[in-house]
Amino acid sequence: MSNKKITAAITAVSGYVPDDILSNFDLEKMVDTNDEWIRSRTGISERRILKGEGLATSDMVVPAVRQLCEKRGISPEEIDCLVVGTVTPDMIFPSTSNIACDKLGAKNAWGFDILAACSGFLFSLTTGVSLIESGRYKK
């Protein structure tokens, strides 16, 4: 056993954005606004929208995690814990983590959702870091 302090390192990064684009010009047709106003006040020109009957947050989590595993060369079965930060869970319960683990085939994982709005990633990251630093979980 090493006596060195264990830190939690990010060892791979991935993402998923849906294909459908909703531009400022599209929004001009939906509400009283305009491209110049939106860009000057927020910096946003367009955003992506998940479209399709029955599609939910887990349908973005799953491709992101699958890509993450491929990049690192691991199987979803090697995941110990999946922490999902979201304010738009697929359902109130079960958790989106639970649903995503099932779709991924992450059979050995446990997990849960963290509801911290726009700070969701930092709250989830810090939670995951604590699990790794405990020495109990590896991925």
Added chain:
Amino acid sequence: MSSIIDYQDRATCIIFGDGAGAVLLEPNEEGYGVQDSLLRTDGSGGQYLHMKAGGSKKPASVETVMAREHYAFQDGQPVFKFAVKGMADISAELLERNNMTGDDISWLVPHQANLRIIDATANRIGLPKEKVMINIQKFGNTTAGTIPLCLWEWENQLKKGDNIVLAAFGGGFTWGATLVKWAYDCK
């Protein structure tokens, strides 16, 4: 986010978009990875950004649906005001507590809610724009997705040993900043 956005509310619907990011965490014995994290909450801010119905306080009913209470409600001005100060202050506090200045930081990865909040944080810790990850123009605010989506897009430019500050502010209020010593070079 689009599932809880009211596309009749012009102040809110322009901001948010859909997306997800993921990171893998693994143990490291060489000191790389997450070094420090400062996280805060202040429930008095809840009144400015929340969903009115659908929880135990006000379960879903015909009335709540008719009143459009299952969408994200935001009172933009106070949120903006708190976010500008909150995200900048906590980033500065994180650096101070780790005896660092902006010169020690390779990248700021801010939550992408508004360009002016991002600029305020970068200015506060003394980072030039070329060291700040910004993709808000393409994706808007994807809530918890913004920071990992930035890391994903900039991954090729990150080098082993880079000090990186992640910073966020959001509904709750919740906010925080995390210091990361990047653990790998992209292959």
